[in-house]
Amino acid sequence: MEDLGTYCLGKAWVVVTSQEAMDEITKNKIKGEDFSKIIGRFYRPLNLSSANTDEVIKLRLLGKTDAARAGLEALYSQKIAILRNQIAFTQDSADMPGYGNPQDFFTAYPFIPYQFNLLQKVFTQIRLMGSAGKHLASGERSLLDAFQVASQAVAGEPLGVLVPFHTFYMAVEGFLDSSINQVIIQAGRNPQLHSFDIDLLKTLFMVKYLKEIRANLDNLTTLSLSNIDQDKLALRQQVEAALGRLERQTLIQRNGDEYIFLTHEEQDIGREIKNTQVDSIKVLKELQQLVWDSIFTDKELRYSQRHKYPFNRKLDEQTFGQQTNDLTLHLVTPYAESYTAMQDDAFCIGTTGSRYEVLVRLPDNQRLLDDLNILIKTDEYLRLKNSSNLSPSIQRILIARGDENSKRRQELKVILEDLITRADVFACGSKLEIRSRDTKGLLNEGLSYLVGNVYQKLGYVASGFENEDQVSNALTRESQEQDINGQPVNVAAHSEMRAWLMEETRLRRLVSIKALVDKFAVRPYGWSEFDTLGVMAELANKGVIELRHAQGNVNLHDKGLVMQLRSRKEIDKYTVRLTDEINPANLKIAKDMASDLLNGNMSSDPQLLFEQYKNALTKRSQELEGWLIQAEGGLPFAELLRTNLDLLGELLTKDSAAKFFDTFRQRRDDIEEFIEDVQKLQSFFSTQIKLFQQAHNDLKTLEPELRHISEPDLLRRVDLVKQILAMSDPTAKIPELAMLLLPVKDKVQEALKTQIYQVESKSKAMQEKLADYVTSAHEDISAQLDLSNITQVIDKLVTSVNQVTSIDSAIARQSELENILPQLLQKVDQQANEIIQRQSNNGSNGKATYVKPIVSVQVARVAPKPLLETLQDVDVYLEALRKTLLDEIQQNHRVRLE
Numbered sequence: 001m002e003d004l005g006t007y008c009l010g011k012a013w014v015v016v017t018s019q020e021a022m023d024e025i026t027k028n029k030i031k032g033e034d035f036s037k038i039i040g041r042f043y044r045p046l047n048l049s050s051a052n053t054d055e056v057i058k059l060r061l062l063g064k065t066d067a068a069r070a071g072l073e074a075l076y077s078q079k080i081a082i083l084r085n086q087i088a089f090t091q092d093s094a095d096m097p098g099y100g101n102p103q104d105f106f107t108a109y110p111f112i113p114y115q116f117n118l119l120q121k122v123f124t125q126i127r128l129m130g131s132a133g134k135h136l137a138s139g140e141r142s143l144l145d146a147f148q149v150a151s152q153a154v155a156g157e158p159l160g161v162l163v164p165f166h167t168f169y170m171a172v173e174g175f176l177d178s179s180i181n182q183v184i185i186q187a188g189r190n191p192q193l194h195s196f197d198i199d200l201l202k203t204l205f206m207v208k209y210l211k212e213i214r215a216n217l218d219n220l221t222t223l224s225l226s227n228i229d230q231d232k233l234a235l236r237q238q239v240e241a242a243l244g245r246l247e248r249q250t251l252i253q254r255n256g257d258e259y260i261f262l263t264h265e266e267q268d269i270g271r272e273i274k275n276t277q278v279d280s281i282k283v284l285k286e287l288q289q290l291v292w293d294s295i296f297t298d299k300e301l302r303y304s305q306r307h308k309y310p311f312n313r314k315l316d317e318q319t320f321g322q323q324t325n326d327l328t329l330h331l332v333t334p335y336a337e338s339y340t341a342m343q344d345d346a347f348c349i350g351t352t353g354s355r356y357e358v359l360v361r362l363p364d365n366q367r368l369l370d371d372l373n374i375l376i377k378t379d380e381y382l383r384l385k386n387s388s389n390l391s392p393s394i395q396r397i398l399i400a401r402g403d404e405n406s407k408r409r410q411e412l413k414v415i416l417e418d419l420i421t422r423a424d425v426f427a428c429g430s431k432l433e434i435r436s437r438d439t440k441g442l443l444n445e446g447l448s449y450l451v452g453n454v455y456q457k458l459g460y461v462a463s464g465f466e467n468e469d470q471v472s473n474a475l476t477r478e479s480q481e482q483d484i485n486g487q488p489v490n491v492a493a494h495s496e497m498r499a500w501l502m503e504e505t506r507l508r509r510l511v512s513i514k515a516l517v518d519k520f521a522v523r524p525y526g527w528s529e530f531d532t533l534g535v536m537a538e539l540a541n542k543g544v545i546e547l548r549h550a551q552g553n554v555n556l557h558d559k560g561l562v563m564q565l566r567s568r569k570e571i572d573k574y575t576v577r578l579t580d581e582i583n584p585a586n587l588k589i590a591k592d593m594a595s596d597l598l599n600g601n602m603s604s605d606p607q608l609l610f611e612q613y614k615n616a617l618t619k620r621s622q623e624l625e626g627w628l629i630q631a632e633g634g635l636p637f638a639e640l641l642r643t644n645l646d647l648l649g650e651l652l653t654k655d656s657a658a659k660f661f662d663t664f665r666q667r668r669d670d671i672e673e674f675i676e677d678v679q680k681l682q683s684f685f686s687t688q689i690k691l692f693q694q695a696h697n698d699l700k701t702l703e704p705e706l707r708h709i710s711e712p713d714l715l716r717r718v719d720l721v722k723q724i725l726a727m728s729d730p731t732a733k734i735p736e737l738a739m740l741l742l743p744v745k746d747k748v749q750e751a752l753k754t755q756i757y758q759v760e761s762k763s764k765a766m767q768e769k770l771a772d773y774v775t776s777a778h779e780d781i782s783a784q785l786d787l788s789n790i791t792q793v794i795d796k797l798v799t800s801v802n803q804v805t806s807i808d809s810a811i812a813r814q815s816e817l818e819n820i821l822p823q824l825l826q827k828v829d830q831q832a833n834e835i836i837q838r839q840s841n842n843g844s845n846g847k848a849t850y851v852k853p854i855v856s857v858q859v860a861r862v863a864p865k866p867l868l869e870t871l872q873d874v875d876v877y878l879e880a881l882r883k884t885l886l887d888e889i890q891q892n893h894r895v896r897l898e
Contacts, residue, residue, distance in 0.1 A: 050282030054116035057147050058107045069106055073408050076105040076158060086111055086232055089592060110154055110163050112148065112225075118212070119146060119168050125209035126172065146171030159163040162230075165223040169202035179264055180205065181310075187251055188417035191784050197242040200224065204252055204261040216257045217243070250274065255404045256371070256411035257328045266397055269381075273401075274386075283335065286319050291331060295420070295439060301327070301447045306528050307458070308467045309451060314357070328357035329443060331420070332366045335372065345424070345431055353429030356454050356523065358446040361426070362419040368571050371412055377653055378405045428453040434590075453524025458493040474537035475556040478605070493535045496525070498544060503576045513573045533565060536576060543582065543607035543657055548575045555611060580658030582606050586665040596675045610657035615662075618776040620678070621648040627685050635692065636730055637681060644674050680731055686859045689736045695737035696725055698745065705748045708807045714744045748807065755810030759801040762817050764795050773825060777854060777896070778832045785831055790824050822856065825896065829854045857884060863864050 004012050011489060018684070037849050064072065074569045076083075076099065083105075087098035096114040099105040130807055150167040173181065185207070188198050203223050207215050219428075220243070221236045229693070243259055246252045250270045253260045262270055292313055300310040309540055311327040313320040316336035332342050341347050342361055352359050382402055419441045425432040425446040436445050463481050465471055474480075481489045488494060500519065520527040527535070539545045540556060547554040554561065564570045587606055590613065594602040598616050604608045624645050631638035646672050654660040662669065684692075699721055706718060717740045724733040724740075743818070774785060794817070801813040833853055859865075862884050888895045 003009060005830075011688070041780075044397070046089075047577055053120060053143050054113070057116065057144060060144065060149060061147055062107060062111070063107070064106065064531060066600045068295075069329065071159060071659070072106045072109055073102050075228075076102050079160075082228060086228065087222060088227055089213065089222055092214060093219060096163055098214065103688050110157075110161055111150070112162065115163070115165065115168075116143075116144060119143060119164075119206075119209070119664075121204045121210055121212060122168070123172070126176075126206075127210075132553070144169070154576050162225050162227055164199065164203075164226045165206065166199040166202040172206075178224045183251065183262075183264060183267070187246075187249070187527065190249060192249065193245055194242065197245050198241045200239060200398055200443070201251060201261065201440040202247055204246075204259060211590060214257075217259075220259070220657060233321075252403075254370075254895060255408055260404075265393060268399065269394070269397055273377050273381045276381045277377045278373070278380050282380070283372055284316060285332060286372065286376055288315050288318070288411070290413055290416055291315055295417055296443055297438070298444075301444060301451065303448060304452050306464055306530065307451075307526065308527065309447075310529075310585055311447060313552060322331065324358055326454055326526070327447060328358070329353070329362045329447060330357045331362065331423075333362050333416075333419070334366075334369055345426075347432060347708040348424070348426040349429055352426045357427070358443075358448065359426040360420065360443065360446060361424045363413065365419055365424050368412070368415050368419065371415070375405055375408050375412065378408075392786050403699065412456075451526065455521050455529075455708050456524045456527045456859070457492075457496060459796070460496060460525075461490055461527055461531040461535060462493075463534075465530040467530065468566070471530060471533045471537050471562045474534050475541055475561065480541070488538070490535055490538060493527075493531075496520075496543070497532075497535050498578065501545060505578055510706075511576050512572050513574045513576065516576060517561060517571075519644075529566065533562065540576075541605075542606070543579055543605065544654060545576050546579050547579065548655075553611070553614075556607070578743065579607075580657050582658045582661055584666075585660035586658075588660050588760060589668060592662050593668075593675075597671075606657050606661075610660055613660065617648050617652055621645060621652065624648070624681070627681060628756060629684070630689075633688065634696065636728055637684065640677060644677055645736050647674055680729070682733055684734075688731060691734050691737055692725070692730065694733075695721055695741065696742050699725065702741065702744060702748060705751070705807050706744075709744070709747055711747065714747055717741065718743055752805070752807050752810060755807055755814070759810060760798055761811045762814060763798045766817065766821055767791060770824060770828070774828060777894070781832055781835050784835050785828065787828070790827050794821060805816075829856075829896070850893055852894045854896050855888055856896045857888065858895055 002206070004014070010236075076630060080099075083099050087096075089096045089157060096118070097104075098114065099108070100113075120143060123146075139350055146168050148162050149171045150648065152168065153167050154161050167594060169184075173184075184198065184202060187193055200220065203220065204215055207213055207223070211220055217236065217240055221239045222241055224235060226230070243254070247254055247259070248871055250267050251262060253262055253266070253270055275642050292315070299313075300308050302308050306572060309327055310325045312323045312325050314328055314330040316331075317338065332339060342351075342359075343364075348359055348361060360424075378401055382398060382405075386400060417439045421437050421442060423442065425434050425442065426448055427450045432446060432449055433441050436442050462483075465474070483489050493586065497516075497520070501511060513533075513536075518534045519525075520532045520535075521529070536545065536547075537556075540547050541624055547556065549570075550573070562629050565574055587609075590609065591602060592607070599611055601612065603612055624641050628641040628645065631641055647667060650667070651660060651663055653664055662718060702718070706715070709715065719738050722735060724737060725728050727733065756776050770787070770790070774787065797813055797817050797820070801810055804810050804813065836853070859881060862881045864880060866872070868874055885895055
């Protein structure tokens with residue numbers, strides 16, 4: 001270096017280059033202080049890149065003479081269209097430029113512009129993935145070498161030759177790890193492979209790790225072009241055949257439409273996967289999941305705005321999920337055991353002729369079968385492989401296989417979707433002409449055709465019902481929707497439902513709303529829940545059927561009725577049944593009498609009229625029951641009320657309009673009498689009952705007083721009132737009751753006053769008698785006697801007699817007054833004796849005062865017997881009385897007779 005500077009007089013430049021940036025080379029490899037001594041000698045660091053490698057190659061290796069230039073320009077002008085068609089990659093590839101103009105063609109030929117950048121990326125990826133030694137460069141030096149080797153390989157070829165991509169393999173072959181190199185070498189020795197297969201294998205290796213281009217059939221065909229005029233279609237077939245041979249030898253692996261080069265380890269794992277045994281059931285299960293869980297997830301067909309139909313799902317004659325529906329969607333794939341037989345249209349037509357299913361026959365596709373088997377085998381292999389005991393390289397391969405399988409599953413979905421769109425569809429013994437060619441549209445169109453043929457009576461419900469409000473309206477509207485012929489729009493549906501209910505009635509079966517909805521939801525009807533309820537509502541509105549709940553008829557006008565009919569709790573509790581036919585004559589009688597029984601509020605609809613009668617008679621029955629309770633307490637009309645209640649009860653037990661109106665006609669005379677009776681009963685229990693009860697109470701009050709009345713006229717009045725009160729129908733006589741008893745009540749009051757006056761008179765006489773007795777019996781001490789407590793007893797009796805309301809009570813007060821006199825006299829004597837005793841004990845002015853005590857003798861008690869019959873009896877009594885009186889007198893007593 002120093003000598004060079006001397007000889008060149010300091011005017012020489014020395015440039016040192018490297019395959020990588022200095023920092024990358026020295027990082028963690030060369031100590032900083034050592035390398036700094038070297039780099040310190042170079043004062044001008046240059047930043048070089050390989051971004052324009054193609055320009056270097058074109059200048060150093062691909063320069064051309066003027067004659068060659070003229071020939072190439074002429075060739076380009078002739079082949080420009082062919083070149084554009086030949087050099088074409090799939091749209092998912094990165095930018096892969098071809099010949100954009102004559103200059104590109106002249107400077108790059110026999111190479112193609114995309115090869116410059118693509119080969120550089122190949123070198124980079126080989127280094128990064130560890131397939132080559134450290135000395136493999138990714139810059140100009142390796143690229144120059146590669147293009148030089150490739151140029152030499154096609155030297156001497158006629159004009160029009162192109163360099164296929166596998167030619168570049170010669171430039172990297174010496175740098176590859178033996179594990180890679182041996183794969184190519186051993187493949188070359190395989191007698192079952194062609195030389196073209198080996199060249200293609202080399203190409204697959206070089207693009208193995210590239211993301212810029214996918215190694216599919218189209219791209220590999222373009223990479224394999226060796227001449228401008230080469231037949232690309234024939235080349236494509238040649239590439240496809242080579243790929244098949246390589247895959248069978250487990251040198252490559254197909255994942256979808258992409259082909260992958262396999263190392264020795266990858267080949268070993270590939271062979272193990274191929275040899276993995278899997279159950280066909282697992283393959284079918286995977287197919288089921290792909291179709292029903294990913295591609296066509298619908299479980300019911302929306303046939304129209306108001307009709308949705310669930311369907312069974314089958315694939316290759318195997319069911320998926322529950323099979324409880326009328327309709328079945330059956331997909332047949334090339335995997336099916338009977339697929340060969342089903343290739344015949346006649347076989348499929350015959351199969352669907354006797355079944356309620358849509359048969360969708362997918363076209364044959366070997367790739368579907370191959371990928372499906374590889375998918376299942378790979379899944380099973382990865383599941384059984386214990387990755388914890390494997391080397392890191394094997395683990396990486398297994399992870400890659402798992403990722404590839406995920407992609408494969410998605411690609412299988414795409415393949416299946418494509419096959420379905422191209423499938424043949426059979427149903428009801430016919431091959432269908434399907435207009436829609438998207439996956440869901442095709443399947444739905446097939447199911448729709450099946451619906452139209454299976455549910456042949458679906459169109460019977462012509463008006464349609466979509467919500468609860470429409471069903472409620474059908475229950476209560478006055479008139480029904482009609483067609484141009486004046487017939488109900490849903491007349492066919494009415495006939496079907498009525499016929500089925502007639503059969504159920506014949507078999508004595510109870511029909512719930514749930515049973516009704518279930519019956520007409522299946523073939524051949526397919527009616528929606530609202531359709532069935534709507535048709536039922538129209539029949540109920542016409543009185544053809546009855547809606548019942550808890551053994552009673554349901555009022556069709558009940559609010560929220562339709563919601564209850566649809567309720568899970570109530571749908572089994574509501575029932576329907578056919579009504580009996582109503583006799584027009586019976587109905588006319590009921591309508592004629594409605595003015596009296598329904599106050600003129602009459603419906604023209606027989607069923608509504610029946611409901612009105614039941615409501616009105618129920619209220620009237622409750623009113624009569626209330627009156628009967630009063631009548632049984634002593635009022636008239638009890639028997640009449642019972643008779644009329646029996647009549648109403650008989651009518652109300654009729655649970656159909658026909659039976660009700662029939663009974664109505666039979667009991668017409670009784671009902672007419674009932675109407676008259678009700679008027680009479682209303683009059684009595686609303687107004688006359690007060691007069692009747694007043695007379696009854698008055699008579700009850702007067703009854704004890706009547707023995708004190710002797711006037712014949714008054715007694716006749718009482719007897720007449722008793723007769724009226726005892727009548728079964730006293731309504732005509734009740735107004736007389738008040739005037740009949742008035743004189744009797746006046747007479748009783750007069751007699752009562754007389755008795756009260758007598759009590760008052762006797763009390764005054766008794767007080768006078770009591771005063772006379774005090775004067776005569778106790779004259780000496782009369783002034784000391786206190787008679788206030790004694791006379792107070794008499795005063796109380798007089799006061800109480802003024803409060804009595806009956807004659808007998810007043811008379812009783814007289815007797816009580818007479819009986820109390822001896823007691824009062826005894827109290828006077830007792831008080832007098834006490835005074836005398838006190839005086840005797842205390843003395844009076846030193847002189848004792850003595851008064852004979854008084855004793856009472858009850859003369860009746862002296863008699864030996866209570867009844868005197870003979871003279872002797874009188875003598876005996878008088879002698880006994882004389883003896884008693886003398887005994888008292890001899891004892892120095894005074895005697896008061898009682």
